Amino acid sequence: MRLESVTKTYGKGEQVVTALRDVTLQVPRGSFTAVMGPSGSGKSTFLHCVAGLDQPTQGRVFLGDTQLTGLKEDDLTAIRRSRIGYVFQAYNLMSALSVEQNVTLVSRLADLPVDEAWLHEVLTRVGMTEYTRRRPAQLSGGQQQRVAIARALVTRPDALLADEPTGALDTRTSQEVLRLFRHIVEQLGQTVLMVTHDPFAASFADTVLFLADGRVAGQLYRPSPEQIAERMTHLGDW
């Protein structure tokens, strides 16, 4: 993923808010990147621009060789479905569907064939093969998040984008989910980009990117939670 001089403003005239200011950066394929920053620093806007959910006001966003900026909505929708996986704080699973049906839903909606061998592999990687017939309500929070991760992986996306994926989980379950992210980065070569407020969660990433007031305010490589917390205290309230 690549951003070239991306600026994003909301509103007009005196009401204008600049959420991203001239952001240029590259997220290497196969890397695990965490994005941190004080409240209002532009993290969600950044994730939405990378995901093609929001268009920059200026600048360009690339997913691999594909320029997302300026694409028609239909083309963007197709890319979002097939090349980007999402994991949210709320698992957003369909309560009436089984684990397996939830994981394959996006492919079925997009009329894409389900690769059964890959489906099995993904369910194995997230440790959910024994639960494929259960409904979300019959699973713990951590298990539901594992299903959401399987759902995000099943289309073999170029990038997995996660927005506060451990925000609703206790410490032990958070650790399991974060280890799973590391596993899919290391074993499957998956690119993962995760927005988080939690220095401990961010410490599982290869690179931690700090945003402040819409700008990239620095990066740390494989930092400890303490180093991340220390950097955050210099960036403002969080």
Ligand SMILES: Nc1ncnc2c1ncn2[C@@H]1O[C@H](COP(=O)(O)OP(=O)(O)OP(=O)(O)O)[C@@H](O)[C@H]1O
């Ligand atoms: N749709 C919108 N309309 C107007 N302003 C917006 C909109 N979305 C975001 N903003 C503003 O853009 C700035 C960046 O917001 P953003 O949600 O990206 O920050 P964030 O770092 O994700 O914050 P948080 O950690 O609180 O979720 C903020 O000042 C916010 O108020």
